[in-house]
Amino acid sequence: MQLLALPALSDNYIWVLRDDDGGAVVVDPGQAGPVLEAATAGGFRPTAILLTHHHNDHIGGTAELQAHWPGLPVFAPHDDRIVCAATRVGDGARFTAGGYGFDVIAVPGHTTSHIAFHLADGRESLLFCGDTLFSLGCGRLFEGSAAQMHGALSRLAALPGTTRVCCGHEYTLSNAAFARVVEPDNPALQRRTEEAQAMRQAERPTLPSTIAQELACNPFLRCDQPAVIAAAAQRLGREPDGPVEVFAELRRWKDGFTA
Template identity: 50%
Template structure:
């Protein structure tokens, strides 16, 4: 069984540490120091990268030099030893992993789906957040909406390991976009209780996101109405609704 736990970094990043027996991998190490502390003298076999932003890649070179480890990720990132693109498959801890291209936050963004004996794990970087999604720094609303739709189609029990502790802020926006949704209210209470004890609100699940994440709920009437009111215009397509929600969230 794979153990997966978050290594806090910076103000709100999580570097995900995966290990089984003596094998260790980390996802998106923006800083090497907390990874080295977490390993506590054990060897790092490899790194998975989802996109090129420095808070996800800043520790790669130091870790690579110290452990001589593999680096899997988009070909655009310096130091990658195994370039990954949409549809690629590889093995991790003896389990199958599939690569999904999910542009929007950045153009090179990927997600990795790891299937472990009936349990699906999703490492999605800054594309899908708990109750939110990443800003569109490089991609278009069409690209991000398509990327989120791909992730939303995964099994509802899929565990979602995103890279930031943004949950409470995202839930505040979700409540504004869909104030009558009782699942959002319940999730907010649970997230507040977790953070009060300094516990992470992650991982989430795809099922939880489908019930509480406005960016995955563009087909719901209340979301459509709120997005249209914010845009001051009639919105006809899911992409238009998504784009309005994203612009609203940018200034929320």
């Protein structure tokens, strides 16, 4: 098993899970070109495409890949805005693609139909979460509510700590700038920031991270921690009414944040 993060557009990643026989599951191909180039250079052939949500920077290359490899199966959420031929999957579904077994987790918030794919085969735990969970951050609430997104993130946070988190964008350093304002005294966050800076300076992806790492550093997964609650309370001018309100205030704060 080989996991590849193919850069696409300005800051997207297309994830490729390649097996030892040259087959590969492709996740969120916003462009076809990076997949076609990597397939030629690396000698692999896509065996399935997984789509987390309908935004074009995650699905834009799907039709071209299906044309290049006729019959290529696609697994996607129940959403008419995804118009390609696909097997539609929802929360709790289990399916096999490219020889790998995936569980589907509904994660509404960024979009109402957003899903994540979790692979756990006893040796490896991988999460393909699109624009729901980012390293040190989370997606904007374009369609769903704060309660929905908080619930979605809580479900992802409950996965095994060793789960590798394969996000849709390279946002780690910009998220770190915000996270360090929320929790300036978090040593795990300081270490993660330094690690990410070194990775980007070496022109390497900062991803995947792990669930354990995000639980230690990501303020959006730490809405029950005293320092994060205190930061939200200072913004609100009062004590927040539970973790969902903490999350909602963090998300509003981040939406207008500039480093």
